[in-house]
Amino acid sequence: MEDIEDLLVGGVGGAPPGFRLPLNAVGINPKTNKSKRSVTKQDQITTASNRDSLAPPSLTIPGTQTIYIKTFGCSHNQSDSEYMAGQLTAFGYALTEVPEDADLWLINTCTVKSPSQSAMSTLITRGRSGKKPLVIAGCVPQGSRDLKELEGVSVVGVQQIDRVVEIVEETLKGHEVRLLTRKTLPALDLPKVRKNNFIEILPINVGCLGACTYCKTKHARGHLGSYTVDSLVDRVRTVISEGVKEIWLSSEDTGAYGRDIGVNLPVLLNAIVKELPSDQSTMLRIGMTNPPYILEHLKEIAAVLRHPCVYTFLHVPVQSGSDSVLTAMNREYTASEFRTVVDTLTELVPGMQIATDIICGFPGETDEDFSQTVELIKDYKFPQVHISQFYPRPGTPAAKMKKVLSKIVKQRSRELTSVFEAFAPYTGMEGREERIWITEVATDGIHLVGHTKGYIQVLVTGPESMLGSSAMARITSVGRWSVFGEVIETFSSANRETQAKDKTKPPCSSNVSTCETCACSAESCCGEERSGEACNISENISKQDNDQKVKSKKEGKEIQEVDVPRSGVANWGFIDKALVCGVFVSSLTILVFLISVAIRVLLRQ
Incomplete structure (x- = not known):
């Protein structure tokens, strides 16, 4: 059967979201x-x-x-x-x-x-x-x-x-x-049932600008089509109001965003982070991006990744460490340019975590090409590497290229996997205290899954009521793929309380490490050049308060924070005093007027 395209009555238009057409x-x-x-x-x-x-x-x-x-x-x-x-x-x-x-x-x-x-x-x-x-x-x-x-x-x-x-x-x-006809992009405000109530997967564009010789996705998703910044920001506001705690930006190539509508990824990211709650109750995760389109924006993207409400994690596929293979793949960058991406982000973003992808046995890959890939992975010891054997996809240029023998492809895949699994990326985290965001139940049905700001998976025990909350956790042990921790303190109180406390905090330093250790707002962090001393003092006071709470709990005491209303003229503000003075003057004027009228009446008599 041939494809039957849309046959709309009148030939144009359609129906609004959620409306049944005839x-x-x-x-x-x-x-x-x-x-x-x-x-x-x-x-x-x-x-x-x-x-x-x-x-x-x-x-x-x-x-x-x-x-x-x-x-x-x-x-x-x-x-x-x-x-x-x-x-x-x-x-x-x-x-x-x-x-x-x-x-x-x-x-x-x-x-x-x-x-x-x-x-x-x-x-x-x-x-x-x-x-x-x-x-x-x-x-x-x-x-x-x-x-x-x-x-x-x-x-x-x-x-x-x-x-x-x-x-x-x-x-x-x-x-x-x-x-199957490609038309306008589907609206972002369609009804949605999330697989995880606390995670919003937000598509920012469809398709891509690349033409990788092995990729079938371009055939399906097509050329780049980006949503507008305003529509995406509106969606972010909506999902935050619905209680979402993680927003994942998703696309076939996040870095290419906006090039079809005259904007770029940093413009979008800066608009989104302005909408994120300053108490860090909702975090942003930037999606997969290929190297070519972020090379010119590395510093701007690094600044966003330093933001307190953005995970310091990025998925940047390299696919091969060999320039000749990258050329055959039509990836539009070199291994050296990929290293520039990794080196720059690692230098500018404290705690930066980068994941990458490798295709083993691409057509024409020699032993020397493969050794360059192994060397790249050894140099950076990435915590996450997705290793795939080459699969020829029908209709792609790579499907017509001369293939590497299947047994060699499998052998290279096993070798690279062995190299990768020898890394111990989380060694040394034992005893460290990290803030985590808890959004999932682990597959074992026992642990809850949280993530650090670097998006390192932390498994903790606790009731499912902790889902959607943020907590301080002490790392107790580390594994190859994740770490284990115990919850010290949860930040599940109402956002208003946290925001009220944030308003009383002194301005933060523009120093990145200082900004990440204090619970300051997005506007004050990494902005104007200010002293970090006040921020550190605030942090020490908070630690003292927390230590006192922990000590009291151990002694069997229960602490309740009670807001005592202020009273007395000494606590009145300027506006309060001005209003009282105005009322007094008005009353006095009326009284004088009444006395004046009374005197005139008496004199006439």
């Missing part, structure tokens, strides 16, 4: 015997306009069914799934984590690697065998429209997620629907 506005194709009838695009248009006479009668009320959503791939895909889930629940559909309990399966796919697409194919086969209506979303149908596995199922493109309700309704009626 049924004949959806491109559909009732399932027919393909051996008896070939379907042309004109046939599909005719079918779409007359489908009420051809479609089987609906036996159930739309919006009363249960949907199972499975998501593969990146955080951008996760955000898309959350938006689709939000729209479906807004129209009454229920969601389930149990596939067998669902009336329809919605599978959001990833095309980056062969294993992800194979898992999708397996799930589709399983759904067909269980006679489940299927809707396939994401990068696979968008980038590979003629894929055999997609025959006979409904598909929705990456920029058509705001039409998911229509597609689900038509699929439940037995129709096959395809909406």
Whole structure:
């Protein structure tokens, strides 16, 4: 079947978010015997306009069914799934984590690697065998429209997620629907059901400017399309008011943001951090960025990463330490330029943590090329390295290049993994006290997961009521992938109390290390040149207060902070005194007037 594009009544426009278009506005194709009838695009248009006479009668009320959503791939895909889930629940559909309990399966796919697409194919086969209506979303149908596995199922493109309700309704009626036309970006204020209530995944743009020879995602997500700064800032305000504690900026290349609309990433970041609560109750995590587009903004990005409400963590894929391989990949930077990115951020941002990606066995990679990659990883000892074997993706230039032998690719992957796992990045953290932000339950079901400002994972024990809070934790032991800690103090009180305390604090120093140790506001930190002495004094007083509270608790005492209202003229402000004086003068004037009138009356008599 050919792709059926949007067939809107009138040819333009559409519907506002959450509004059902007329049924004949959806491109559909009732399932027919393909051996008896070939379907042309004109046939599909005719079918779409007359489908009420051809479609089987609906036996159930739309919006009363249960949907199972499975998501593969990146955080951008996760955000898309959350938006689709939000729209479906807004129209009454229920969601389930149990596939067998669902009336329809919605599978959001990833095309980056062969294993992800194979898992999708397996799930589709399983759904067909269980006679489940299927809707396939994401990068696979968008980038590979003629894929055999997609025959006979409904598909929705990456920029058509705001039409998911229509597609689900038509699929439940037995129709096959395809909406793949790229149009305007989906609105950011669509209904959303977050997988984690405390984490907002915020897409800032779709697509990218690069043309990597191995990448299939560009085929699906297309050329760069950025949301406006104002729309993103509005979304940040909204999610903070909804209680979100972490905001993840997500895209195919964060560093390329705004180049299509005349702005850049630092402009966006500076606008967003102004909206973050000064008590550090909500943190910002900057998403994956390729080296070419941040090289010219390194100092500005470093300044944002130093902000108290921004994690000092960045994912910068290098893919290879060899310039010849990078050229074959069309990555548009050299290994030396990648080192410049890492060196600059590490120098300018205290506690900076950088994660990277490596592809082993890219076509044409020699032993010398691979050794340069190993040397790069050894030089920096990155705490996180995502190591992949090269997977040729259909339709990409790299798929036609001469491949490295499979056994060599696997051997190089094992060797690099062994090198990486020999690092001990968290050694020396034992006994250190770190502020952490707790947002998840660990997979063991016992620990809670918090992250330091450097986004190091800290596992602590405590009730789930601690989720969404910030705390001071003492690191008790370290592992290869995370550290363990015990909570000393939580900062789960109302933001107003913390902000009130912040207002009484003296101005902070522009020194980065000083700014990060005091709970000062974004405006006062890293701004004007001021002495750091007052900030350090404030920090010492806070420590003394905390020490006194801990001591009192050990003695069995319970401390309550009571606000005692002030009274007495000595505590009045200037405005209070002025108002009293005004009332007194007015009263005196009235009294004199009344006496004057009384005297005149008496004299006339």
